[in-house]
Amino acid sequence: MWNQAWNYVLNHPDKIGEWTLQHLYIILVANASAAVIGVLIGIYISGKGRERIANTVIYFASIMMTVPSLALYGILMGILSALTLPSIGFLPVVIALTLYGLLPIIRNTYTAIREVDPAMIEAGRGMGMRERQILTTVKLPLAVPVIMAGLRQAIVMNIGIAAIGAYIGAGGLGQPIFRGIANYRTDLIIVGAAFVSLLAIATDFLMGGLEWLTTPKGVRIRRKR
């Protein structure tokens, strides 16, 4: 069984490469959208006097996470077909993964901005920085590493969920898994599962590096100590 799986890898690198690329593409599009939407929402709800909106938004994003992915695909298929958009394949999967990815990104953006030392904000305001300047030159640079950590969490989580997307025809590394289940081919299941895991581990590692790179130098020094 393990030998069969290994042989499959050796004999079909082209297929595995194709599935991996499909998988990556889905992840990339979904998480890029989640990052943009999540950070914008996070910044918005971190504004003064928006605590109630923030709680509501984070509450709904958390509920989102509890919806099983197959159910979410089902719901999206209904909505998309009603809008006469493609209801299977790439689009519903990307939308679903974007929704799943929002929570860690929104939550981290919100928390990171809220937790910037109020003394810095007061100093900045007292020296005549406009609110936007405080956001872009003080709050965001200090929040970026935490936002990156949220993005990292979202991506790694979504790499796993994306495998289920193969069920509604989006391709990716879920394909060998579903095919293996349908045809009693354990080797295929192992290949799919192994590559999903490898992809997740590699991405986690890369994102960790990116997190470190985006941490401002002065803050990095403090962490070292």
Added chain:
Amino acid sequence: MIKLEHVGKTYTDGTEAVKDLTMEIKQGEFCIFLGPSGCGKTTSMKMINRLIPLTTGKIYVDGVDALELDQNELRRGVGYAIQNIGLFPHRTVAENIATVPTLLKWPKQKKRKRAEELLNLVGMDPKTFIDRYPSELSGGQQQRIGVARCLGADPPILLMDEPFGAIDPITRSKLQDEFLKIQAKIKKTIAFVTHDINEAIKMGDTIALMREGELVQYTDPATLLGSPKNEFVRNFIGADRVLKGLRLLKAKDVMQEPPLTVKVGEDPMQVKARMESENLRWSMLTEDGGHFLGWITCDDLEAAKPIREVIIPPTITAAPDTPLNEALSMMLNSAIGTLAILDEYERLIGVLSFQIIRDVLGEQEINDQVEPCKEDE
């Protein structure tokens, strides 16, 4: 110059933080807002640069109605330093100091030059520190950068909210001294908030003592200590107000001529005779040029011994600028009833005694330890 006219602040919940405050801080004056917590001192200060909007009244900054200016323009023209410093950790020392110059879009080189100037002013070596990050500095150094930053664009007015509040007492006192020296050079108009009466007396040209949003007494430190307006002021400055007042005087202000100075080469017996005739137990020995060598007692003087051999070297001496409270503490520590005051070249220029300080205090009973010389032969 800062002028507040009938300024009031009422919060939406109805609390009156500041009530009908009218005062003026003159050009180049170091004004302390003093009072217990919740007295409205910080609110008053923050209304000057409109960090807190005022409910009623007018504030004029250098003759201009602060409400007519764009609030950010106003703030960029007024230096601001706070207790928690709030340095930006992701910016270097140079970038932090140049915060306001950056907002004012100064060219790069000018900002760099200004940062170097200010580092020198606050006593930090630009070469060592200019490219460091705040996390690489000690608390005292961060506080200095905080002061340098509020001077960034050389504003004529500084607002400081307990800027030395969060540091240990030794560093704090050092920073206070340094800042007084800086202020002597730059002569800014300063509104400085503190709850520490000692800091207020040490730093302020004037003190605005507040209570429950009202200005209770606004005067110079000596008057505040000397004639407190009411019971609240008296209690706030404390029972030791007379002692606190000593801080305001310097040794040179009250010192007296040494009663008798003796030169190294003089004949011991002649000196002894002179001391006895003047009823002096002590006299002071100086070298040519007035350098102070030490004390001699008439008991120790003998015909056979040169004066140099009976000298008692001074354990402690004070400078003309030593505040009287420190001088008194030196005298109490060393158990010497008389303190020699030396100038910067170690020359004897005067003496302080418990008697002199007692006269200054006016009312306290401190017995002078200088007693008449007794014959014991």
